[in-house]
Amino acid sequence: MSSSWIPETENGRAMDQSLSLYIHFPFCVRKCRYCDFLSGPADSAAREAYLGALEREISLVPEFIAKRPVRTLFFGGGTPSLMEEDQLAFLMEALEDRFSLEEGAEISMEVNPGTADLEKLRGFRKLGVNRLSIGVQSFHDGELALLGRIHRGEDALRIFKEARRAGFDNLNLDLMSALPGQSPESWQGNLEIACGLGPEHISAYSLIIEEGTPFASMDLPPLPDEEEDRRMYHETGEILLSHGYERYEISNYAREGFACRHNCVYWTCRDYLGLGLGASSLIGESRFDCVRSMKDYLAARRWEDFHPEKILLTSEDRMEEFMFLGLRMTEGIRLAEFEERFGVSFEKIYGKISGKHLEEGLLAEEKGRLFLTERGLDIANYVMSDYILDR
Amino acid sequence: MTDRNQECIRNFCIVAHIDHGKSTLADRMIEKTGLLTSREMQDQVLDNMDLERERGITIKSQAVRLIYKARNGKEYTFNLIDTPGHVDFNYEVNRSLAACDGAILVVDATQGIQAQTLANVYLALEQDLDVFPVINKIDLPSAMPDAVRTEIEDVIGIEAEDAPLISAKQGIGIEDVLEAVVEKIPAPDGDPEAPLKALIFDSLYDSYKGVIVFVRLRDGVIRRGSRVRMMATGAVVEVVEVGYFGPGQFIPCEELSAGMVGYFTASIKNIRDARVGDTVTEDERPCSEPLPGYKSPQPMVYCGLYPADSARYPDLRDALEKLQLNDASLFFEPETSLALGFGFRCGFLGLLHMEVILQRLEREYDLDLISTSPGVVYKVYKTDGTMIELTNPSNLPDVTLIEHMEEPIVSAEIMVTTEFIGPIMQLCQERRGVYISTEYIEQTRAVLHYDLPLNEIIYDFFDALKSRSRGYASFDYELKGYETSRLVRMDILVNKEPVDALSFIVHADGAYERGRRMCERLKDEIPRQLFDVPIQAAVGGRIIARETIRQLRKDVLAKCYGGDISRKKKLLEKQKEGKRRMQVVGNVEIPKEAFMNVLKLDSGN
Structure with a gap:
């Protein structure tokens, strides 16, 4: 290695x-x-x-x-x-x-x-x-x-x-x-x-x-x-x-x-290691995929032959993923966890857009958690795409 | 270069119908005069804008100085002034012609005379230029040089007996053209000792040198240090540099004298101080009267231009100012749209001119633009006896205050082979054309004369003409005047809110059809929202067409596990990017492209 x-x-x-x-x-x-x-x-x-x-x-x-x-x-x-x-x-x-x-x-x-x-x-x-x-x-x-x-x-x-x-x-x-x-x-x-x-x-x-x-x-x-x-x-x-x-x-x-x-x-963006052809991993701030070609896979001799590339996620990447994956779950995301993970106030990053969707009835907030409503689940992408940040 | 020998100067341009080979001939002449090695030759030296190369047309007039050693042993200085060939740019053709003493007329041996051949030749003759023809593309199997020669003599009435037969592409007959320039184009006259009298025929802004002023000297001399005055604006400046036009570059020289074509710079920062068409003279010893300038042409087509990103409004303004420097026919003034924010109402010579400007703004200034429906200038006579010239449909007064309205009418000449006369007449009929006459040029070709409302031809008339004549019809027009017409404003309402950017003026008879089409197209362009959205077309408050965009029911990815995340995220990013390009009207999100697409499609065939 x-x-x-x-x-x-x-x-x-x-x-x-x-x-x-x-x-x-x-x-x-x-x-x-x-x-x-x-x-x-x-x-x-x-x-x-x-x-x-x-x-x-x-x-x-x-x-x-x-x-x-x-x-x-x-x-x-x-x-x-x-x-x-x-x-x-x-x-x-x-x-x-x-x-x-x-x-x-x-x-x-x-x-x-x-x-x-x-x-x-x-x-x-x-x-x-x-x-x-x-x-x-x-x-x-x-x-x-x-x-x-x-x-x-x-x-x-x-x-x-x-x-x-x-x-x-x-x-x-x-x-x-x-x-x-x-x-x-x-x-x-x-x-x-x-x-x-x-x-x-x-x-x-x-x-x-x-x-x-x-x-x-x-x-x-x-x-x-x-x-x-x-x-x-x-x-x-x-x-x-x-x-x-x-x-x-x-x-x-x-x-x-x-x-x-x-x-x-x-969905909670915790670490996973994927082994085998084309498998994806998330370890800390790195995302990496195993090679997708069987020939390359069989020929691989070193760890980096199996995983020639990795992507370093920025904190924005991770905030976005935390949101759009977390919102897939009916219990949604814990607002306090956002701040624990990213050291920045949820309100500051996503307050405005969340407010809009709360108002439209696509999101609900209860006991410190933000989650999709029934209507929100139907058009989840419409909501989730708003959690992609402007770069 | 201080040779003041006018005998050996020839100032001329090349005029032709589009694609008859003007730019190629210019390239060959540059090659033959030996200023450039073949290696240095770009494909088309004079057309140095990407856009022009793509469209195969020359937009900005430019000039190049060539040195030619003639068969008589003398060395001649040629100033070749390039001219645009399209009807929209007649004004630029005019100002280029004003710098010349003669013109080469290029006619395609396979096509003969076309509408713009005539238009350009008449412009040249009006300027008292000596015109001689050359017949190009003789290498093609379908070339009919003899028939074309006869046609030139019969239709235009200029001598064509010894017109050089050439192939610019193959380099055949170029020497003959160069010799003909020496023999048939007159040397300039003018008194180098008299007070300076020079015509500004073009200009260019350079961030280091300031405005570069293109001049044709009639009398006098201009050199570094001369104090010169612009007669119309009164601006007085000290000349920093004079020079001539090398291929694609400016080459400084000692002085320019009567009969010569070149440029000067004078640290002119304000583009308006060096107006194209103005006369430059000496400050101390002015000439008695200016050269007959030419009036800026009136824009014929207007539209609103808005930056897709409203933060770039100042960039759009700067870009328009810079373009205007090189294009006096471009008009703009600020306007505000509820739908699109801050932008400009812009005026153009025609639709091609508009497209060219739009593309230059997008490419050269990296602006993302939304344009509103192009329209013409209507005259609105109000009941109180006043008249307004309407360039923005939003400003149409209430119907109760309108006595009547007039729209611009053009006289159109359509040259067509006889087999397509039927379809073309039908097209003109559909466009509310009034038939005037048919003129046969020869047995198989005719010119149709029609009066057509300008607003019927600004969208896609040219394309329709081409498609209904398999590409054979050619077209030219000039403004004839204004005529009373039954016109109405069509408003488009999205979720019951009028979208000002989509309003347009239309003839009452065509209103229903266009309203219906606009609604249908908007329905396809506006993505579904969280609620049902009605799209309506209204004339004077009366709804004449309606569509409904059903609310968004389902937009969800059923599966997303570890291996899917990157891919699914890309989809969301794309969706977000789409949203960024939305404009909120009322509470409906409309993609900015929708405006463009609907308007483009509105032209309808």
Whole structure:
């Protein structure tokens, strides 16, 4: 490790904090039609080579980062549940060699219902994974086929039950609304089935058609218009609340005490280290991404080969991110925390614009916290973009 | 250079229809006279503004001095004065011509005489210049030099029998042109011993030297230390430097004498002290009367100009002042708009002139501008017997106080091949044109004479003309006078508030159509707000068209995790940047581009 790479920290403060780890597994069985993640299918040799490189990257993590206790660990993708048990064991061993996991750390893994069975889930559980995020998207086979998913509705039901049997007591179901041609009834049906299963957490996203994905250029059944989309969104909140799931972020709902601790790290701008192809990190005032080319990733030998660039965030950058990420959460931001973090009065930086949105009813303030109202959530970007500062 | 031998001086310009090859010919002449090596040659030496190169037209008149050793063995000094070719710039053509004794007329061998060929030739003949033709582009397969020669003789009535046949592009026949200059353009006359009498035909502001005054000396001598007086303004200054025009540079010399073209500087800081068209004489020994100057032309097209960033108002003022120094035809005065803040009402010779000024302000002065709908000068006769000249629609008096209104009418000449006469006549009809006559130049070409309201041609008439004639029609016009017309002011209301910058005067018959179009276009240009926003067009308080912008329902990113943050932040930055460019009218945020876009689109085909 070259000493010039060491990220700046605020008076060493970042070093005292615990850390979140994200591990990227960029392989899947088949690319879904809406997916714009850095992922794709590959043979088992390619996967093995990748895991070898990942182990190398893990071993190279600078000491000042590696020594921080890890509070949350998240295996994302791609489809990390494609990993065999021994592959995960290999990774966990590499991680435990380099890092120390806190007692009670949240260890999550994304699971595609078409890629795991009871035995595999038991193995994952044994290796320490204690939370699964199951990519259900829909229980409706027609909708799943349109999305290009590799599984059917019944696979999701099966995997959920198997996860319970394997000992997982913290499960998330990912669902997707506003699909082309999706009726409000179909969406409500999906929600009801999900609630009937009784997971601890539900993520419900409106489909976003990203540029460059097959969806962007396909002839699709009509998408719900904005009015319908918003109606579905509001109904989602009501239905889930009636089953005991409270919205805590724009698209995330949980039973009390089950908000995803890992994802909250992103929204509260605390430090996270992303390992694996293209993974992003925020350490202190530095943001850096791992290389995005598989060839470069496999060829990397030094820490700085994996992370050739880093961006030093200015305090303005961090104020902006604190605001627009914090406002994603229904509890919003703590005004006092802004001043603790940045040593400057919130009023001075954002008083005027916040006042405007409070007046328009897009923001509310309670108990020292500033948060988006229901109407504000619908047009969050409109509000958040005002927290981008003039330079 | 103190050779006072007038015999060996030739002051001339080149006139042509646009794209007939004037600038290329000028370049070749500069090359052939050996002042520049080929390496030094920029593609088009005389056109040194980027803008001109892009548009292929020459805007500012400039001059260059060439030394030519003729076949007769004598060395001649040529002063080649460049002139603009577009109808909007007739005034500048005029002042350039005033510095010359003759003109080369360039005619394209493939196109023959075009509308601006005629316009420019007539301007030159009016100034008593000797004009000789050259036929260019003879290298092209479609060249018809003989037919063009006949056309020149028949239509213009000047001798074309021995007109040089050239290709400026290929460098063919350039020597012949240079020899023709020596033979056919008269040497200047004038008395070097008489009191100084010099015409200011152009000027340029230089931050070190002050105003650089371009002069053509009729009589007398001017040198460093001369005390000279500007006859119209009365300003008296001491000359610091005199010189002539090298290609793209000023070259100081000892003196300039009768018949010569050159420049002087005199630490003149106030641009108004050296007015183009004024006569310079000696302070001690003034000439008895000034040269016949030429009046500043009246601006024909007006619009409001506002800085997108209101903090840059002073910069806009400075920039306009600087441009005005080199362009006396540019008019401006401060005005205020509720929608756009502080700005200027600016007057231009025509729409091209306006576009050129706008682009120069944006490029050379790095200003981000919003312009309001261009309009013409209307005469408003009030019931109390007074008349106002209306340049800003916002100032239109209440209808009850108006007796009648008049609008400017131009006489237009449209030269067109016969197959397109139908479509062009239809276009003129649509633009409220009054047909006057058709004149056949030859079997396949004709000149259509129409009277057209100026406000019908200032938007996009030229483009429409080109598109309906597959590029073959050419067009020229001059102001004919004012005629009574049924005119109304159209107001555009956004969220029930009139937006003054979008008001315009329109003929009553076309009001509904334009109002409807404006509303439709604004609907597309104004982003959705937190509430429904009605867009209305009104004439005299009566709503004639309406659209509604539905409120913003959804604007949210469903997902944002660690890997998404930089990308999502860029989206928010872009959104914020958009907001910065918004102008709040009433309580509606309107992007500044919307003003421009709506007005541009308003021209409608």
